[in-house]
Amino acid sequence: MGEVWGGRDTVLDREVAVKFIRPRDDVRGEDLIRRFDREARVTARLVHPGVPAVHDFGVHEGRPYLVMQRIRGVSVADVIAEQGSLPLGWAAAIAAQTCAVLSVAHRASLVHRDLKPSNLMLEPDGGVKVLDFGLAAALDLPDFSRITQTGESFGTLPYMAPEQIEAAQSDARTDLYALGCTLYEMLTGEQLFAGATPYVVMRKQLDGWTRPFRAARAEIPAALEELLRDLLRRKPEERPADADAVYERLLPFATDLGPLPGVVETSARPSPLRMYADVVSRILMPASTPPRPGPPPVVPAGGDAGGEPEMEGSGAKERGVVRDSSMPLSRNDLDLVRREARRLVAQSRHRQAADVLGNVIEPAIRSLGPLDDDVISLRMQFADVLFNGGDYRRAAPAYQRLAADLGKRPGIPPERAFDCRRQAAACHALIGQTSLALRQLEELLRDERGQFGDDHERVVELRRQIGLLRPSAENR
Known part of the structure; x- marks a missing residue:
């Protein structure tokens, strides 16, 4: 899949590992770079002593690479x-x-x-x-x-x-x-x-x-x-x-x-890692005397990659985006937020873009209503940013809520709600919930057949996708 070289970060004067990905003949260069960029960002969110730190990502002569912590072992x-x-x-x-x-x-x-x-x-x-x-x-x-x-x-x-x-x-x-x-x-x-x-x-x-x-x-x-x-x-x-x-x-x-x-090997000096781990392992363990009172725990900005998935619109508040959500939101505000999110996405900063959008969804719903055109567009942009950034667990409920609300509004083509349901099923398939994804697609097929008929291209494509997914779901 690739090759790893030892290197030196000349700016911070540290040893690093540089991993190059070898492109396959059947994958276009831009596709490889886009996919690898997304996964590099997901991997970089995993902050854990057992995961090498990701320092940088780039492209050299058409080949994507990662700059990572160099591991001795x-x-x-x-x-x-x-x-x-x-x-x-x-x-x-x-x-x-x-x-x-x-x-x-x-x-x-x-x-x-x-x-x-x-x-x-x-x-x-x-x-x-x-x-x-x-x-x-x-x-x-x-x-x-x-x-x-x-x-x-x-x-x-x-x-x-x-x-x-x-x-x-x-x-x-x-x-x-x-x-x-x-x-x-x-x-x-x-x-x-x-x-x-x-x-x-x-x-x-x-x-x-x-x-x-x-x-x-x-x-x-x-x-x-x-x-x-x-x-x-x-x-x-x-x-x-x-x-x-x-x-x-x-x-x-x-x-x-x-x-x-x-x-x-044995060493006369204790391992700093084991010293650190020994203390951490004692935290929240039963003790004979109560611990000394101390300040409440502080949740760092950016959250924990291992936490529960956030619901639509909830993520940016904890991360310190500074807009007051109790203030009314104008359409001009909405336009500025969506433009800023597009700018961040153009830089492949999907998580930051989702934060920006998520912080204004609830104020937008309070000010304009969940079925307003601009609010629907905002919520769709939020779900798409999560999906394209690889955050499928948060994208799935965002698409599902959109599909439900689009189905309530007269005059909206049914394809829009159907597309959201299809995207939600895709999210569940991508996180391994294939049986759930298959049930959702079969329900969608029933509704699309009723709407468009058996021979419509949407129905034909959906049947093909169900056929491709069914073997995996049946094996679970």
Whole structure:
């Protein structure tokens, strides 16, 4: 997919890693740059010790690149190649740290899709960095109908879940399946699914694993074997609910974490990272005496990438956009806000544009009403900015509310409400809620057939999209 070079930031005098993306022959340069730019911004929002910091993004001679934090360490794949199976405690500790990263990423609607030992970097202090977040997703298409046409699979075959192989679909539980494959490899020193040809590997994955895991390593505890089996369930809905649940099940096994020769060595000086983590782990723990009174917690501007998705119009207030929402809003104000949002979008600053628009939606509705032409245009622009910026969780309810309100207003062509419903379904498909997306599209098909007839081009295209999505939903 790309190549990584060591570099130096000459402005701030620091070492960095520069990752170039290798374009595919079937992807136009501008498409690759646009998709990669969007995913780079999503990845940059993931602020977590287990995610390398993104410093910059650019294009050099037509090739997009990321400037990232340079990581010192060894990939887990190299550790396995050199040492074979890892101590049980270390395998659980690496997997648990990976779960912590997946937790914050999944809450931000970002799925890795290519989790594997070579994308886990073990640092000298024992910390784990998860690499290449969003890069596989960056090669996907933002347009729903084109996404479902491609039938492309992103990932590395031995770690791909059945739904990736069969329908090129993935969600948070797809990452958990790959984590199960990785955990097995750390425990045994061998790939779970291997074969002479890709077809043999795929057949094994689709058939599922049937032998006891402890046949490969007798000292694997029964509870850890059960967790492995749950992670590797063929149907996504039968896997653990989320990365948080897997973390809790791994934690009891993350013990006896002695040195790993050549990777994690003993040192006379304590690790600053472990010093920091030790204190953080004690926060909100039960104590024998009450804590000293202190100032209330401060929520930083910009929010937490791992928080709950914000409802339409709510995001910008917490981020400190300074307009007084209690003041009446004029049409001239609305025009200025929409122009500013367009300027930000032209600079690929979708999150800031959504903040600007979201901060005035409620005042606009109070001043002009939810069905006013200018307010509808504002809300549509807000939903489109969220969608094009990759924030599908917030875009979906924005489109759904628009569709409901457009259906109430006489004189508006039904296509506008139908388009919003289609976009909402696309959002749900893109965050892995394919069964919900399929139900929404089938309901939409019923209404569009009643409006336009069976042979209308909209109806034909919608039937085709449903046919492309149905295999993935049926496998869940």
